[in-house]
Amino acid sequence: MSSATEQQHLAGPLSASVANLCQRLQPQVSARTAAGFREVLRRLSAPLQVAVAGRIKSGKSTLVNALIGRRIAPTDVGECTRLVTRFQYGTVDRVELVFFDGTKQVLPFEVGGMIPADLDVDFDKVSHLEAYLTNAVLRDLTVIDTPGLGSLDLASVKRTEQLLGAAKHRKDGEDGEDGEEDGDDELDETSRNAVAGAEAVLYVVTQGVRADDQQALAAFTAATASREAGPVNAIAVLNKADTITPESVTGSDGDVWKAATLLAEKQAATLKPRVADVIPVIGLIAESAESGGFTSADADALRSLSQLDDAIWETMLISADIFTTWECDVPTGTRVRLLEKLDLFGIRHAVDALRADPDLTAGALRRSLLDASGLAGVRSRLDAVFRARADGIKAAAALASVTALAHASGDPGERQRVHDAIEVLLAKPEAHQLRLLEALTLVTSGAVDMPEDLAVEVLRVGSNADIGEQLGMKGRPHNELSAYALERAGWWRSFASFGATPAQSRVAHVVHRAYFLIWQQLKAQSGS
Numbered sequence: 001m002s003s004a005t006e007q008q009h010l011a012g013p014l015s016a017s018v019a020n021l022c023q024r025l026q027p028q029v030s031a032r033t034a035a036g037f038r039e040v041l042r043r044l045s046a047p048l049q050v051a052v053a054g055r056i057k058s059g060k061s062t063l064v065n066a067l068i069g070r071r072i073a074p075t076d077v078g079e080c081t082r083l084v085t086r087f088q089y090g091t092v093d094r095v096e097l098v099f100f101d102g103t104k105q106v107l108p109f110e111v112g113g114m115i116p117a118d119l120d121v122d123f124d125k126v127s128h129l130e131a132y133l134t135n136a137v138l139r140d141l142t143v144i145d146t147p148g149l150g151s152l153d154l155a156s157v158k159r160t161e162q163l164l165g166a167a168k169h170r171k172d173g174e175d176g177e178d179g180e181e182d183g184d185d186e187l188d189e190t191s192r193n194a195v196a197g198a199e200a201v202l203y204v205v206t207q208g209v210r211a212d213d214q215q216a217l218a219a220f221t222a223a224t225a226s227r228e229a230g231p232v233n234a235i236a237v238l239n240k241a242d243t244i245t246p247e248s249v250t251g252s253d254g255d256v257w258k259a260a261t262l263l264a265e266k267q268a269a270t271l272k273p274r275v276a277d278v279i280p281v282i283g284l285i286a287e288s289a290e291s292g293g294f295t296s297a298d299a300d301a302l303r304s305l306s307q308l309d310d311a312i313w314e315t316m317l318i319s320a321d322i323f324t325t326w327e328c329d330v331p332t333g334t335r336v337r338l339l340e341k342l343d344l345f346g347i348r349h350a351v352d353a354l355r356a357d358p359d360l361t362a363g364a365l366r367r368s369l370l371d372a373s374g375l376a377g378v379r380s381r382l383d384a385v386f387r388a389r390a391d392g393i394k395a396a397a398a399l400a401s402v403t404a405l406a407h408a409s410g411d412p413g414e415r416q417r418v419h420d421a422i423e424v425l426l427a428k429p430e431a432h433q434l435r436l437l438e439a440l441t442l443v444t445s446g447a448v449d450m451p452e453d454l455a456v457e458v459l460r461v462g463s464n465a466d467i468g469e470q471l472g473m474k475g476r477p478h479n480e481l482s483a484y485a486l487e488r489a490g491w492w493r494s495f496a497s498f499g500a501t502p503a504q505s506r507v508a509h510v511v512h513r514a515y516f517l518i519w520q521q522l523k524a525q526s527g528s
């Protein structure tokens, strides 16, 4: 029922062309491959699947709540934090527990609308949770909350891998009403792995990105099945920015947010080219401000605190312990609650705001906290990287699945037919973006070795939607853009012919064509 509205919804022309390819090929391939193609088609018409991944307790669920604008995912402790939860759009709010054998059980929400933290069932039999919510954000993004990577809890890591590497149970969860889904199209393991996996990744890191976080990201990539994560479909956030000690970051001038920004830049260099960006955020404050967690009672308590003597106030802010135990008019319980919702940094921010303007309403205070959380920055990157590119990301993921399915079939004739059809598709100018995404992934994953400056150029051309940004010349006059595009087209063509390895040459041809198409587009614009 829940998926009726999104059933035939494709993200754009690229997805449509891949869907078309699947449909046309279906009668020409084995029943098994055809079943895989049906699954690819089904995924193509569903919203972009974004997995939120990262180390244990990095604040993934808190951030998911902030993004959805509702405190629904259990945070901190409890069994359910060890489960994958898929948040998707539905017409009625509903949470289902999905077992490994495919059976499901509807879970009641807790008072306050959360998913219960603990379950009254045999945990070992549980595959994952499906949450259907009438939430606008989920109309074009399905958000997958995952248990922490790098945790010692091997069972949850295995669960995550199984789920993201296998679509079996999810399929039931999404369109159980689809009658033709039964029997012969039950996918075997190989096909399932070829199709499954999240299409995009939001990677949550905290201050201490360790050297092996690169590795954690790579491990996650492996779990997203046949797909490589790269700057096209992966972004990172530096969460818990409020807990950074600015003194530990040179150049921060004692400012937490400045320190966070500097650290995020440093981490971007470490995680490059796996992710597009590292954006600092304070998930906890974002969650409280965005999900109704921050109440007018909290605002009143903060107002009382803002009237405390300056010296006392500074002393209280030294640590959470002192803050809660210091003798003052605001009850201890209230202070504990404030800490849980805002932590010391948020509390200080709110009190500063109230001191600057004692007439600040609870609503205005909430907005000020939201601003301080940096959530808007994450939202706009999500829009720019995921939402705007959903068509390309989904189409590229689908093509990778189609290729993997053909490979898994073991029939050379079938493999050739699929291969030929893909080549025909990619040769069309309107599908060139897919070829470019593929080339970009080859370069950023290191599969094709490129000199640093050329790799940067491929990244720029391949991962931007705007022509000015693609050329690295945003805001420049039209004729300059046009001349530059033509010059680079020529350069990449000669690089393709001379002075390149065969693998580099293939990439160079694609980049040449990209510049040429940009030039054509610019010419058409100036002509009209």
Ligand SMILES: Nc1nc2c(ncn2[C@@H]2O[C@H](COP(=O)(O)OP(=O)(O)OP(=O)(O)O)[C@@H](O)[C@H]2O)c(=O)[nH]1
Pocket (backbone or CB within 6 Å): 055, 056, 057, 058, 059, 060, 061, 062, 063, 074, 075, 076, 077, 081, 082, 146, 147, 148, 149, 239, 240, 241, 242, 243, 281, 282, 283, 284, 285, 343
């Ligand atoms: N100070 C601070 N605490 C945060 C922030 N984000 C999350 N937390 C706290 O960190 C703890 C863990 O948060 P979760 O959202 O459960 O983290 P998680 O990554 O989902 O944890 P697992 O699913 O168990 O791996 C909770 O106590 C949160 O309140 C933040 O931005 N600042």
Ligand SMILES: [Mg+2]
Pocket (backbone or CB within 6 Å): 060, 061, 062, 074, 075, 076, 081, 145, 146, 147, 148
């Ligand atoms: Mg969690």
